[in-house]
Amino acid sequence: MSDWTFINGDDATVGEVTGKNAVVVGGVTIAFWSAETGGSQYTDLLDSDGVAVPVIVSADGATARAAGQIPPFQGPDGVTEVWASANGGPRSRMVANIGGDFVTVEQRVSAVEGVAGAAETPAGAQAKADAAEAAAQSAAATDATTKADAAQAAAIAASASRPAAFQRGHRWAFIGDSITNGSAASNFSYSYASRAIALAGHNLIRPDSFEAGVPGERSDQMLARLAAVEASGATSFVVLAGTNDAGQGVSVTSYASTMTQIITRLRALGQVLVGTVPPRGASDPAAFHTAIDGYNAWLRVFAPLLGAQVVDVWGALVDTTTGRLPAAYDSGDGTHPNTLGHLRMARVVAAAIRASGPAWPGWVTSEGQPGNYITDALCDSGTVRPSGWFEWPSGTGTPPTYSLVTDTTGRLPAGKWATVDINAAAATSRVLSSPAIPVTAGDRLALCLLAEVDDLSGDWEATANAATAWNARVVNQTGAAIASARTTRAVGYSVVAGTYRMPPLLWPFTLPAGTTSANIWLEHTLSAGQHYTFRYGCIGLINLTTLGMQSLLDFGSNSMVSLA
Incomplete structure (x- = not known):
């Protein structure tokens, strides 16, 4: 490591x-x-x-x-x-445990948003700018230790200054070491904490949640800095500690004492999920594995008695035949999971988060909802495609099979699934498009839908994990993407073997100057031999401005801020 x-x-x-x-x-x-x-x-x-x-x-x-x-x-x-x-x-x-001065964190968030500041109210943008400037001035005037403290405090204050819009769900803090910090994931956005936010859905977990993972830390060091997390305004917590304790010979008794204090203090503020300690690679010393076994045995018995829910991260990663971290999820050092390993962790954490709150059926539950531009939102008025929808010209490869299918799972609150089945005999790129929708530049809209995929070729996880296969976005009258409306691709979580559900999509954006019409694009990109069936339902392109909600739906960013 x-x-x-x-x-x-x-x-x-x-x-x-x-x-x-x-x-x-x-x-x-x-x-x-x-x-x-x-x-x-x-x-x-x-x-x-x-x-x-x-x-x-x-x-x-x-x-x-x-x-x-x-x-x-x-x-x-x-x-x-x-x-x-x-x-x-x-x-x-190696990744910085703060992420640079707060200005750098904000630049990183703006890059993900596509249009810096587009998803904020003027007051919120000014508050963040003021906080960032204050942080930079404070940092420049202090030594290295004070600089780190000032940057962390400013990041907490500036994050808290975001508009109080869309407060549905809890603000979660992810506390841990280098694994929580995203080490060995191919990108910060692919860390287990970032992906758990996306998989859980914005109805249960606010996007201004943050990770507080510091590389190399033991549980006692996390306890020593817990006051900063307690002061952050977070109301729910995920704790993953023990990897470095095992590597440094911390006894089960000492680990138990520290974790008891962490859980007790956080439970006073809200709900707590505690992850079992991830397995180590086969080449690590036997003492490491023995310590982890002891820590996890204690967590499974005593964490629930302290009011915490145990999430089996160890079980999501372990090779059950060896009790070790398998090569498929190992970054190569025997300690840090790779991108696919982080995904496995994210899925069990997101499942626990979803179980902690009520399910959200999605925005669109009936035809003709005020503000929705989509006329066949429930996908039940057409023949093989929703009424008016069409395949965008210039598609390549194997033609899809389109159909409208009755929901048998109970996930759709109403209507049918718009189904796109592609059994790619060759490399294939196909786009299912909505009709062109007249819009007004400057209006604030929200794209929303429910989506699932059946994996018929057995490779969906690896394909979607590489950020290929599908995407939903909005384009303007020339077919050019509206950057702030483009969604983040997700692997989804498995309901039954071979079926993956995407988290409910709800993505606000502002129409850029010069936009006169818009289309929703559902994009599908497959390699030869891949076979997937995509399903879409309860589709909406909601005009927040006409509903008077233009300032009341603000996610700030689709990427979590590092606040270690």
Whole structure:
């Protein structure tokens, strides 16, 4: 893991797997780069004492830090991730536990939104700008330690200054270590915490929820900084702790004492979900696995007695034949799950979040709802497609089979499923489009629908995890995408084997200048040999302006802010 420095030790065989023991070593020189290969070396660093240094040296065990532990340090301004190389070896990705000054976090959020500030009221935008400027000024006037504290406090204050619109659901805080921080996921948006927010749906979890994962931390270190989380305004919590405790020899008794305090304090503020500790790779020392087994046994028995719900993260990742983290979900270091592993974690966490609140059927529940531009919203007036819908010209590959199908699962509150079945004999790209809808530039709209997919070729998870296969968005009169309306693709959660439900889509956006008409596009992109059946229902393009709701539906961002 990138929080410690290791070398290969003696050969070790566990079951049928042969590898080498990892041996922690200290006093190792670590250089930081801008890319995994090539790139530029960052040499303008500050060590934990605020001294300018070109490289960082792992602890040798002579101080309070354990041998091999990489001490805290500050990278260049505006840099939120680096690639670390120990003694010139292979590089490992490291992510900042704050994410840079708050201005940098806001830029990151704006990039996801597509149009910076488009989803905010003027007052909200000004409040965030003022908070960001104050944070930057405060950070520039203090030393490295105070700078981190000021950035965290400003991030909490600025997040709280978002418009109080659309307060449905709870604001969740995700507390943990480097796994919660998103380490080894291919992108911050693919971390388990970010994806759990999307999978749970905005009716149950607010998008201004945040992650507070600090790489390398044990449970006692999380307890030491819990006051910042308590002051954040979060009302619900996910706690994932124990990976570093196991690696540093923390006893089950000590772990239990710390977790009892964390759960008790958070339960005073709201609901608490506690994840079982993820499994480690087969090559890790037996003592690590033994400790994790003990921690998880305690969590399963005692966390519910403290009022917390246990989420079996360990069970979502483990190879049940070995009790270890399998290669399919391992980033390669035996500790951090890869992107697919983070997805597995997100699905069990999202399921627990959904179970903690009432289900939301979606916005559209009848035809002719005020503000809805879609005339056949329930998909029950056409023949094989909703009335007026058509396939956009210039599609390629295998033609789809369209049909309108009665819902047998009880998910649709009304109407039928608009079904698109594609058994791709060749690479295929097809778009199902709504009729053109006259609109007024400057109006605020919301795209909403329910969606499912049947995986008939057995590869949906891997395909959707790579952000391909399908998308829903809104285009203007020329067929150009309206950036702020484009949705984030999701794998969905499995209801029965081979069927995946997407979270209810509810996505507000503002029509850019020059827009005179709009179409909803449901896009499908398949490789040869893939076979999926897509289902869409309860479709709406809601004019929030005509309903007087233009300032009352504001998600701020579809990406969680890092607030470690």
